[in-house]
Amino acid sequence: MKSLRPVFSSLLLIGLIFSLNTKFGSVPPLGKFFDPQAGFWANAEISVPESGEIALEGFEGNASVYFDERRVPHIFADNEYDLYFAQGYIVARDRLFQLEIQTYDAAGRLSENLGSRTLNRDLTTRRRGMPYGAEKALEVMKADPKTWASINAYADGINAFISSLEPKGYPVEYKILDFSPEEWTPIKSAHLMKNMTRTLAGGNNDDRTSNTIKYFGSDFVEKFFTVKPELNDPIIPASRKWDFERIPVQKPDSLFVPASAVELGEFKKPEGVGSNNWAVSGSKTKSGYPILTNDPHLSLTLPSIWYEMQLNAPGINTYGVTLQGAPGVVIGFNEKVAWGVTNVAADVMDWYEIKFKDASKKEYWHDDKWKHTTLRIEEVKVRGEEAVLDTVIYTHHGPVTEVKSRINEEREPAYHALKWIAHIPSNEIRTFYELNRAKDYDDYVESLKHLVGPAQNFVFASSAGDIALWVNGKFPNKWEHQGRTVSDGTDPLYDWQGWIPFEHNPHIKNPKRGFVSSANQESAAPDYPYYLDDDFAPFERGRRINDRLAEMNEITVKDMQDLQLDNFSYHASTILPELLEWLDEDSLGVDEREAMELLKEWDYMNEAELIAPSLFRRWWGNFYASIFNDEYRSTKAPLRYPSRDRVKEVLKNEPDFEFINNINTEKKETLEERALYSFRATIKGMTENYGEPGENWKWGYYQNNDIDHISFIPGLSAENVFSNGSSESVNATRGGFGPSWRMVVELGPEVKGWGVYPGGASGNPGSPNYDSMLESWRTGELYELKFMKEPPKEFLYKLELK
Amino acid sequence: MILLTLLIITAYLLNLVLPWWSIAIPGLILGYQFNPKAGAAFGWGFLALFLLWGGQALYIHFANDGILSTRIAEMLGVGSPYLVILITGILGGLVSGLATLTGTLLKK
Numbered sequence: 001m002k003s004l005r006p007v008f009s010s011l012l013l014i015g016l017i018f019s020l021n022t023k024f025g026s027v028p029p030l031g032k033f034f035d036p037q038a039g040f041w042a043n044a045e046i047s048v049p050e051s052g053e054i055a056l057e058g059f060e061g062n063a064s065v066y067f068d069e070r071r072v073p074h075i076f077a078d079n080e081y082d083l084y085f086a087q088g089y090i091v092a093r094d095r096l097f098q099l100e101i102q103t104y105d106a107a108g109r110l111s112e113n114l115g116s117r118t119l120n121r122d123l124t125t126r127r128r129g130m131p132y133g134a135e136k137a138l139e140v141m142k143a144d145p146k147t148w149a150s151i152n153a154y155a156d157g158i159n160a161f162i163s164s165l166e167p168k169g170y171p172v173e174y175k176i177l178d179f180s181p182e183e184w185t186p187i188k189s190a191h192l193m194k195n196m197t198r199t200l201a202g203g204n205n206d207d208r209t210s211n212t213i214k215y216f217g218s219d220f221v222e223k224f225f226t227v228k229p230e231l232n233d234p235i236i237p238a239s240r241k242w243d244f245e246r247i248p249v250q251k252p253d254s255l256f257v258p259a260s261a262v263e264l265g266e267f268k269k270p271e272g273v274g275s276n277n278w279a280v281s282g283s284k285t286k287s288g289y290p291i292l293t294n295d296p297h298l299s300l301t302l303p304s305i306w307y308e309m310q311l312n313a314p315g316i317n318t319y320g321v322t323l324q325g326a327p328g329v330v331i332g333f334n335e336k337v338a339w340g341v342t343n344v345a346a347d348v349m350d351w352y353e354i355k356f357k358d359a360s361k362k363e364y365w366h367d368d369k370w371k372h373t374t375l376r377i378e379e380v381k382v383r384g385e386e387a388v389l390d391t392v393i394y395t396h397h398g399p400v401t402e403v404k405s406r407i408n409e410e411r412e413p414a415y416h417a418l419k420w421i422a423h424i425p426s427n428e429i430r431t432f433y434e435l436n437r438a439k440d441y442d443d444y445v446e447s448l449k450h451l452v453g454p455a456q457n458f459v460f461a462s463s464a465g466d467i468a469l470w471v472n473g474k475f476p477n478k479w480e481h482q483g484r485t486v487s488d489g490t491d492p493l494y495d496w497q498g499w500i501p502f503e504h505n506p507h508i509k510n511p512k513r514g515f516v517s518s519a520n521q522e523s524a525a526p527d528y529p530y531y532l533d534d535d536f537a538p539f540e541r542g543r544r545i546n547d548r549l550a551e552m553n554e555i556t557v558k559d560m561q562d563l564q565l566d567n568f569s570y571h572a573s574t575i576l577p578e579l580l581e582w583l584d585e586d587s588l589g590v591d592e593r594e595a596m597e598l599l600k601e602w603d604y605m606n607e608a609e610l611i612a613p614s615l616f617r618r619w620w621g622n623f624y625a626s627i628f629n630d631e632y633r634s635t636k637a638p639l640r641y642p643s644r645d646r647v648k649e650v651l652k653n654e655p656d657f658e659f660i661n662n663i664n665t666e667k668k669e670t671l672e673e674r675a676l677y678s679f680r681a682t683i684k685g686m687t688e689n690y691g692e693p694g695e696n697w698k699w700g701y702y703q704n705n706d707i708d709h710i711s712f713i714p715g716l717s718a719e720n721v722f723s724n725g726s727s728e729s730v731n732a733t734r735g736g737f738g739p740s741w742r743m744v745v746e747l748g749p750e751v752k753g754w755g756v757y758p759g760g761a762s763g764n765p766g767s768p769n770y771d772s773m774l775e776s777w778r779t780g781e782l783y784e785l786k787f788m789k790e791p792p793k794e795f796l797y798k799l800e801l802k
Numbered sequence: 803m804i805l806l807t808l809l810i811i812t813a814y815l816l817n818l819v820l821p822w823w824s825i826a827i828p829g830l831i832l833g834y835q836f837n838p839k840a841g842a843a844f845g846w847g848f849l850a851l852f853l854l855w856g857g858q859a860l861y862i863h864f865a866n867d868g869i870l871s872t873r874i875a876e877m878l879g880v881g882s883p884y885l886v887i888l889i890t891g892i893l894g895g896l897v898s899g900l901a902t903l904t905g906t907l908l909k910k
Contacts, residue, residue: 012900
């Protein structure tokens with residue numbers, strides 16, 4: 001027996017080492033992971049990086065990178081190749097995991113490294129045609145020498161960093177998830193742009209609007225989705241006159257009715273995605289020069305979606321924030337001009353019901369003939385398992401999806417093809433290439449012509465004194481309400497019959513009122529001759545910005561920073577007085593009465609320290625649900641919920657609106673009863689969830705502002721960031737969404753910028769720089785941006801790339 | 803004591819250039835050479851890497867103001883960064899202890 005002991009012990013040792021070197025489920029290989037030399041401990045930053053020279057194989061050029069005290073890199077290079085090479089290298093150095101995971105996601109390749117838990121997401125990404133769209137975009141980029149040169153230089157820079165890495169130096173996420181970086185290729189830049197298109201232009205209401213017509217009738221849809229709230233305050237105001245005739249389109253005689261209720265997947269945009277930007281002309285500012293601001297509202301993550309950077313080379317000197325995977329600055333300024341973006345909610349994603357000839361699906365009916373489909377085989381590699389092959393059928397509309405519906409009706413839903421702006425060949429990177437170098441209004445307009453999607457409201461200001469705003473992107477020329485319902489895939493009148501010419505895109509330059517602004521609301525006043533969509537953001541933020549700008553004069557940079565942080569709720573101010581009036585005070589208990597008093601005293605400011613905003617939000621939610629849920633839940637079909645701004649008008653004007661009644665009870669409910677019951681439910685629910693009234697009821701906690709890690713790795717996030725704001729306020733911080741970059745730029749002989757984002761330059765959770773700006777962001781402080789004309793004498797540290 | 807010191811030094815040096823499992827090599831060789839009793843072999847081996855890995859982790863923890871260890875503790879759901887340091891020491895210790903035991907048994 002004794003002779004077996006060494007054998008036994010050896011086997012045990014081998015077994016132990018083997019299991020500590022293997023990933024089990026989501027548990028990383030423990031030995032490798034805890035190794036203080038090369039495991040996660042190696043990612044703990046124990047000193048500020050030092051200045052030095054880095055010799056890179058294959059790099060013939062020369063770039064100096066100066067890091068300021070916030071570790072923002074300022075790149076000075078001799079030529080464009082070196083500039084974009086250095087940008088790629090530096091971004092990879094700070095944000096490699098983000099670069100890779102975003103583009104893996106957009107390419108439908110997550111499962112390659114993360115296993116079968118992301119398989120469904122990958123399959124959906126592919127069935128939507130995202131990799132297909134990226135391949136088409138790449139062709140356009142290849143054909144444009146400037147873009148192609150810049151994305152290749154950028155790729156070379158990323159690859160130079162990756163090949164200098166040993167496993168010990170991998171970002172900590174690679175160690176947690178146990179995989180290695182791969183070579184960067186130019187198509188990944190195209191994938192990144194598709195990812196942005198999905199985030200910003202990946203929404204539609206087609207199935208829900210069709211179903212709503214089916215269950216509630218077209219009058220309901222007319223009332224809530226066609227009629228606009230009176231308080232709408234469009235981006236391009238009615239004062240703008242249009243001096244062109246629209247290009248006509250032919251409309252079908254009657255609206256197509258789908259074969260049955262449809263369920264096409266989750267396409268509702270989260271409420272927090274939206275943005276603000278504006279520019280005021282010199283006539284309204286103290287300095288006499290324009291001031292421009294922008295705060296794009298996105299899902300807030302660590303690391304931040306943005307990375308601050310200055311790029312300087314002959315012919316270019318620009319500062320701003322970049323998207324990781326694309327060369328150049330996306331939102332920022334240079335020595336002559338500044339620009340910023342907010343999203344345009346145009347409907348550029350339409351579903352078509354397809355009629356196949358037979359089960360082979362080789363032919364489909366369109367324009368009175370059978371047309372051939374094409375196939376695209378998608379191979380999704382899955383870590384630790386066999387690859388999954390998915391055959392996606394393409395019609396001329398786009399990729400076809402078969403949805404297994406929960407709706408039990410006599411007929412299964414038909415097949416649906418997707419027409420989406422992300423499939424249209426495009427080269428958005430060229431827009432930013434030109435904007436970075438723009439000298440005046442004409443350059444700005446020229447740059448916008450390259451942008452297809454996601455469409456953006458591009459605000460602009462120049463040191464020459466111009467301000468402007470273009471609602472810009474490639475928009476299908478649609479008949480009124482085309483594509484808000486499911487379209488007929490057999491009838492060419494439902495196809496996108498052409499495009500709105502670029503010159504016809506809504507735009508305005510140097511308006512009399514002295515400012516331009518956008519907050520995702522309706523693009524243009526009703527006299528604008530084209531149809532873009534029926535589902536823009538509520539008027540609240542846009543109207544508040546315009547109210548304030550109209551009454552302001554002698555504007556300073558500080559005034560503009562304050563307006564970005566404005567917490568006023570148009571939402572509450574236009575319904576809370578009525579709700580309180582409908583509420584029967586005599587029926588309230590003590591706690592309820594106290595809560596009511598808080599609401600009565602409230603000045604409609606969504607401030608973190610207050611309890612009233614929490615009460616209002618919850619009460620409105622319960623009240624809205626009590627009006628609509630009984631009807632909306634009478635079917636399993638997904639239906640379209642009306643926007644709150646229109647609902648409020650209807651309730652105020654039509655006390656007999658039939659949805660106020662609860663269809664599940666015998667009696668007929670009134671608004672007063674709805675207000676009382678929903679108020680009681682609010683206080684009861686708050687007490688159940690957050691205990692007795694007190695600290696926990698404060699809006700700053702209640703709004704639940706979690707800034708998650710980009711891959712939702714626990715511990716790498718910032719939870720419950722106590723903040724002012726709400727989605728309807730200009731300061732649109734709420735529930736992990738909000739101003740992902742706040743920027744204010746004052747034009748003039750010396751262009752000056754201020755900015756902050758909730759995070760830090762470093763993507764390393766082991767560095768103090770990972771979230772070093774979070775507190776300033778939370779309290780609304782902006783940093784003065786160090787925009788340099790020549791290499792600085794003072795800096796934190798410096799890298800020479802050779 | 804000599805065994806302990808040698809284990810720590812050689813494991814540290816090997817770990818600088820080779821993957822983490824190289825910490826088993828000193829145990830195997832030195833266990834064979836020094837040939838202590840089974841219990842002592844495991845004990846010395848364990849203690850050596852517990853001190854080495856735990857010590858390195860503790861140093862990094864302080865030098866980094868606990869930023870990363872606190873995040874990893876939260877990720878693992880263990881509550882305290884000191885437990886993360888302890889786990890690091892124990893993992894190293896187990897491998898080294900078992901390796902030293904195997905070394906000494908192979909001679910016997």
